[in-house]
Amino acid sequence: MPITLITGPSRSGKSEWAEHLARSHAGSVIYVATAQRRADDAEWQARIDQHQQRRPADWTCLEEPVDLAALLATAAAGECWLVDALGTWLANVLEQDEDTWQSTVATLLAVLRSSPAELILVAEETGWGVVPAYPLGRIFRDRLGSLTRRIGAIAQSVYLVTGGYALDLTQLGVRLPEPDGATE
Template sequence: MSRAILVTGPARSGKSEWAETLAEGMSLPVTYIATAQRNPEDVEWQQRIETHRQRRPTHWQTLEVPIDLAAIVRSASARHCLLVDSLGTWIANFLDRDGETWEKTEAEFLASLTQTAANVILVAEETGWGVIPAYPIGRTFRDRLGTLVRRVGAISNPVYLVAGGHVLNLSALGSPIHIDRGKLAQSERTMDR
């Protein structure tokens, strides 16, 4: 059974800070899983990474895992908390991969969440609340992230939405949508064409 918690919301909403608060409150050893890939040529990106690093407690372990997230999640111990920040950045690392490769990667990751003994807190961006991107890679990112967040949300409890600096427990306030995964996968393949 999954021991996943999902924290989702728009940019700069406070979702990472809320996820960090949840992790600290578990009173377990925390491993912060950074999905970002460092790019020394992008000074602004490096500053963002450094801001996140400075905010974390010094006793937390940090692992940079831009690709093989499923293996890390699957192998974590029961007396441990993983904080994965973020799913959107992780997906961005796969945008050069075809749909079939991504579907396999996504399935392995979702399976790892149901197989792990650890507590896993996942941070995810909400990008689909605006206009449809005008370019194919933007649509691919938005669609992959939206689908993954929905699937992670289906196996997470609780699911939090952070917006405007406020936290809502969606698991307490709302009802999950139960869908036929076969139909969802078929409709996604149709949209990708």
């Protein structure tokens, strides 16, 4: 089944584009929220509420901040799974050491490749600015960039959403060879 990757900067409309694509799916839609609720952060809760209000009432919402691959492995044929978002998920598992992270990515990619469901994955773009001055920021930026590149290599469609426009990179661009995955 098709994998669609949607990437872009914050507040660009990438989640709305993903939701638009999912609405065209004839079967059931399962929305996977990777954000963790924080009662002490009203602004964060408002963001979560905004996403919830946009979703159709008949979509199933599952919250999974950590074990994304195991949840996606339960997807069935005829379903559309929308994961929002990979950067948030990565932040939740960022403290994994490099070997554990590489194993996590390999497992996720294997699940994506073998899924019988349509998959729509949203990812944040973070690497277009300065190199973070602190190690954890560089790890986050590098891991997210590498992850989105590896998913883009197996996706049938890749969109960049920016400035309120969705650009179909699979139509406009040339796919790079699939990376080996160790480091980029």
